Amino acid sequence: MHLCGRIAERIDPTWVALYSSRGMESYNLRLFMRYTVLIADVLIYFPAVCVFCKMFCLKTSSLYKAAVALVMLLQPSLVLIDHGHFQYNCVSLGLTLWAIIGLGSGKDLLGSAAFVLALSYKQMELYHATPFFFYLLGKCLHEETIYRKLLKLSKIGCTVVGTFVLCWLPFLTTKEMAMQVCHRLFPFARGLFEDKVANFWFSASLIFKMRDIISQTRLIQLTVLTTLLMLLPSSWNLVRKPTFNRFLVALVNSSLTFFLFSYQVHEKSILLAALPLTLLLVECPFPGVWFHTVATFSMSPLLQRDGLSLASVAMLVIFVTASLIVFNPLETIWTKVMYTSSCMGMAVLQFGLNFLQPPSRYPDLFPVLISAYCCLHFLVFLAYFHYVQFSLDKPSPMYWSDQTLEDQTTSDVDKKTI
Numbered sequence: 001m002h003l004c005g006r007i008a009e010r011i012d013p014t015w016v017a018l019y020s021s022r023g024m025e026s027y028n029l030r031l032f033m034r035y036t037v038l039i040a041d042v043l044i045y046f047p048a049v050c051v052f053c054k055m056f057c058l059k060t061s062s063l064y065k066a067a068v069a070l071v072m073l074l075q076p077s078l079v080l081i082d083h084g085h086f087q088y089n090c091v092s093l094g095l096t097l098w099a100i101i102g103l104g105s106g107k108d109l110l111g112s113a114a115f116v117l118a119l120s121y122k123q124m125e126l127y128h129a130t131p132f133f134f135y136l137l138g139k140c141l142h143e144e145t146i147y148r149k150l151l152k153l154s155k156i157g158c159t160v161v162g163t164f165v166l167c168w169l170p171f172l173t174t175k176e177m178a179m180q181v182c183h184r185l186f187p188f189a190r191g192l193f194e195d196k197v198a199n200f201w202f203s204a205s206l207i208f209k210m211r212d213i214i215s216q217t218r219l220i221q222l223t224v225l226t227t228l229l230m231l232l233p234s235s236w237n238l239v240r241k242p243t244f245n246r247f248l249v250a251l252v253n254s255s256l257t258f259f260l261f262s263y264q265v266h267e268k269s270i271l272l273a274a275l276p277l278t279l280l281l282v283e284c285p286f287p288g289v290w291f292h293t294v295a296t297f298s299m300s301p302l303l304q305r306d307g308l309s310l311a312s313v314a315m316l317v318i319f320v321t322a323s324l325i326v327f328n329p330l331e332t333i334w335t336k337v338m339y340t341s342s343c344m345g346m347a348v349l350q351f352g353l354n355f356l357q358p359p360s361r362y363p364d365l366f367p368v369l370i371s372a373y374c375c376l377h378f379l380v381f382l383a384y385f386h387y388v389q390f391s392l393d394k395p396s397p398m399y400w401s402d403q404t405l406e407d408q409t410t411s412d413v414d415k416k417t418i
Contacts, residue, residue: 004036008032034083034086037082040090044094045090048094048097049073049097055101055104055105057282068326071281072278074315074322075278076292076312076318077270077292077295079315080296080312085306089122089271091122092124095121096125096275097275099114100247100279103247108152109156109159112160113159113160115129115132116159116160120164120168125272127269127273128251128276130254131235134236134238134239137153137239142242192219192223192264194265196301196364196367196368199378200375220263230257231257233386234254234386235250235254237390246392248279249388250389251275253385255272255276267302268302270298273378278292281327286329286339287384289323289329291381293346294374295374296316298370298374298378300367300370301367301370304353309354345373346373349366352366353370
């Protein structure tokens, strides 16, 4: 972002002038900012997706891997938020994907450094932090001797601390500056949730007005405790059996748990859960496509305010069509029934949001119904992927065996593909 600011200053100093540039929306400035997102995509996120498909797609055909990469890049929620709503999520998600590639290829130190960069860029990467921690801890504990355990743990610890120090050094000049940065990273004063978000606390507040009868301090304690308890099963399973495919599923469970139960959640935070599910499209096409459909729909009120309702429908149609061609996620009658029924409910609510006038007593009727509807879906996805993670040892046609990705990763590393 500093580099973008320097370039903007060279083009037109008024774009980045302190105070006076706030609220500026000139055509050239908006065009420049849109291009910076696209360039960030091309430099960080796109290459990471291509490398991941090259290394971990189980099909050997280059054409198939290219098709998978294309579908992953068409992930609707990320495209709509970064290029429609306008944000730079591709940077943190791209760095996280590079970290995943590092861990999957056995380069734990590079993977650790990449994840620290992602976390330093955007604190919401905490959604992915517990699987990274417990996967690396599990790998250390599974070394043969105590010496090798301690050596590996020390190397990872020094890499993480060193990378954090380098990232934070400019902000550690004074105590006041460091505290101000921490205050902005964790905005507790903004409340339990942001707007009409499809998580557990907002849905529960429709019945039980927690914010009116529970103090903010108690709410923070409640959400932290609930989140930690919900993270415990997946984390314990991962540290006991630290395999790469289990790590990918744990990323889904961790990010969904944070989204559903943590404090101060925004609609756009669902992008954190969308990343690992994008990576699992090859092995779990039906739940992956279904999740991306629901995730995009859960942001409908936000996208409507940005004038992106038509764009969101178009992106979903493109993504689902491409997925049907590449993955065939609706190959059984039950998957067709479940997906179609779910989409019919979404279509009804989307129609109401865009074309119907809600009762004057309930002006936010449709955004609230959309959030509650999507929250139920996300709870089902959370339960399902916990089942998947704990069932990886058992052969099943629903998902891959526990060694499939491990064997593929080892083979690719031996061939020095990265």
